Structures are given as C-alpha cells and as structure tokens.
Amino acid sequence: MPITIRPITATDWPAVWPILQQTFASGDSYPFPPDSSEADIRHAWLDVPQQTFVACAEDGAIVGTYYIKPNQTGLGSHVCNCGYVVAPAASGRGIATTMCVHSQATALALGFRAMQFNLVVATNTRAVRLWRHLGFEQVGVLPGAFRHARLGYVDALVLFKTLSPQEVKV
DSSP states (O other): OOOOOEEGOOOOOHHHHHHHHHHHOSSOOOOOOOOHHHHHIIIIIIIIEEEEEEETTTTEEEEEEEEEESSSSSTTTTTEEEEEEEEEGGTTHHHHHHHHHHHHHHHHHOOOOOOEEEEEEOHHHHHHHHHHHTEEEEEEEEEEEEEEEEEEEEEEEEEEOOTTTTOOOO
C-alpha cells in the first residue's frame, strides 16, 4: 500500500478525530483518558506539537497521523518526541513504520539530534517490536507507570534513538 505523508490541514481533522478517538478510547496505548473531549485531543494533537502530519492511502483516505515536538524545553530541546496513531482498519500495513521513518527525517530537517519515546506501554508488544526494529533502544523502565484499561498498572518503557542522516533507514 503506497502511503503519502503530508502536513495536516484544517480540513483533515474530521477524518483524524475518529482515528484518535477510537485509539484513545481503548485505554491500552496512550495516556489520554478514554473519554477525552474532541477539543482536548485537538489541542494536544494540533496545537501543542511543532508539526502534525497525516498518512494517506493511494485513494487519499487518511490512515494514520503523527506529531513531532521537542521532548523538553530549553537545554533539552534538541531531542524530539513523536506520537503515532494508525487507523485500526489499516493496521499491519506498514503505516507506522513509514510514519516513523518520515518522522526521523523530519526531525533531522528541524534540527533535532535524537528522538525519545517517554511512555511506550510495555504490553503494546507490536509497537515495542517495531520501535526496536527501527533502532530505538530501551533506556528505562517505569514500573507500573501506565494504568491500562483492562490490565491495571503495567510498565512503560522509555526508548531513545540518536539520529543521523545515515541512521534514518528501515
């Protein structure tokens, strides 16, 4: 499935919101409360990040989205953080991989030197496997840091990757 990634536009939100809402409602991979309002998620996904993108299928349908932002302010602002969501119906088609590779190239273009994921839910084994495949290293475990909707308190992982133009490959 050929995927095109482009910056999000205001007209994309009606297609992006249901993807985010369905993902966050499951309570198994993101810290947003499952009953988060559309306004709160729109602010978190569009206003807070430095940039937000959508992944589009050949027919133009939005099948995923990601944001990029500094992980910290000031003296830590050279490390970025990203969040990725794939439409559940499009899962398993390489969209998350494509978005992550795109985000690494974008990070370099924006002047970031590294990428850090602060709260990767340990039970989200598909994501953990993908991030490790793409060169992220586990640098920490946060015991019981995520309150999973079905499993209760589970560990969260901190993953990190130093970026350089040669390393942004699948």
